[in-house]
Amino acid sequence: xxxxxxxxxxxxxxxxxxxxxxxxxxxxxxxxxxxxxxxxxxxxxxxxxxxxxxxxxxxxxxxxxxxxxxxxxxxxxxxxxxxxxxxxxxxxxxxxxxxxxxxxxxxxxxxxxxxxxxxxxxxxxxxxxxxxxxxxxxxxxxxxxxxxxxxxxxxxxxxxxxxxxxxxxxxxxxxxxxxxxxxxxxxxxxxxxxxxxxxxxxxxxxxxxxxxxxxxxxxxxxxxxxxx
Numbered sequence: 001x002x003x004x005x006x007x008x009x010x011x012x013x014x015x016x017x018x019x020x021x022x023x024x025x026x027x028x029x030x031x032x033x034x035x036x037x038x039x040x041x042x043x044x045x046x047x048x049x050x051x052x053x054x055x056x057x058x059x060x061x062x063x064x065x066x067x068x069x070x071x072x073x074x075x076x077x078x079x080x081x082x083x084x085x086x087x088x089x090x091x092x093x094x095x096x097x098x099x100x101x102x103x104x105x106x107x108x109x110x111x112x113x114x115x116x117x118x119x120x121x122x123x124x125x126x127x128x129x130x131x132x133x134x135x136x137x138x139x140x141x142x143x144x145x146x147x148x149x150x151x152x153x154x155x156x157x158x159x160x161x162x163x164x165x166x167x168x169x170x171x172x173x174x175x176x177x178x179x180x181x182x183x184x185x186x187x188x189x190x191x192x193x194x195x196x197x198x199x200x201x202x203x204x205x206x207x208x209x210x211x212x213x214x215x216x217x218x219x220x221x222x223x224x225x226x227x228x
Contacts, residue, residue: 015201018200018201018204018205019198019200019201020200021204023204023207023208023211025078025207025210025211025214026211026214026215027072027075027077027078027079027214028075028077028218029075029105030072030074030075033105033106033107033108034072034073034074034079034101034105034106034107035072035073035074035107035108035109035111035176036070036071036072036073036079036080036098037071037112037176037177038094038111038116039068039112039177039180039181040066040068040069040090040093041067041184041187041188042066043064043066043187043188043192043193043194043206044064044192044193045193045194045196045197045202063086065083065085065194065202066083066084066085066086066088067081067082067184067187067206068081068083068090068097069081069097069180069183069187069210070100070101071179071180071183076183076217077214077218078183078213079100079101080097080098080100081100081206082096083206083207089115090112090115090116091115091116091117091118091120094110094112094116094120094121094125098110098124098125106129107129107130108130108131109130109131109132109133109173110128110131110132111133111134111174111177112133112177113177114134114135114137116134117134117136117140117153119143119147119149119150119153122134122149122150123149126149132152132156133172133173134153134156135156135160135165135168136153136156141157142157156168183213187206187213190209
């Protein structure tokens with residue numbers, strides 16, 4: 001209509017390109033050791049929405065994928081992300097998230113919930129010379145002190161028993177983990193479901209959302225000050 005001789009790709013071209021596009025997720029470096037917050041959540045890509053599911057019952061065709069994120073507490077940027085099937089557990093993905101952080105960057109602490117209270121997670125965190133802030137599970141017992149991961153985890157268990165879980169969380173700053181939960185909510189503001197069906201396209205769609213979130217965070221964010 002404008003009389004412009006510009007080549008414009010159609011929908012099928014964009015759809016094919018999405019499967020092989022390499023998304024660069026921007027982030028800011030604070031110049032200080034990282035304090036990472038790690039969490040995961042599910043996102044739907046097939047099936048009815050919550051209102052229809054509550055009214056007519058959940059359909060068998062509802063399917064989910066899992067998003068695993070690692071956020072820098074200082075900048076609020078997402079530093080690492082993994083996209084897996086809904087059957088994948090949380091703890092096996094933590095080492096992969098840490099591997100996305102360049103080895104030249106120091107990690108001071110890694111905060112996660114009780115689902116990451118495993119030997120593999122504690123060992124992966126200690127390999128980066130970081131301190132794990134992971135609450136012990138309710139039925140958790142002391143591990144055999146046969147490795148540095150078990151010794152570090154037993155120290156958390158003893159401290160929790162001496163101080164109590166509530167005081168331990170306050171003392172270690174565990175409640176900062178609410179920020180990663182807020183990031184999950186931001187991710188779902190783009191939509192409670194992903195539109196793609198192919199796994200590669202789904203991964204690219206999630207990475208694009210994360211890149212947009214980090215761009216928006218770089219523009220500015222609210223500063224919280226404690227008022228006595």
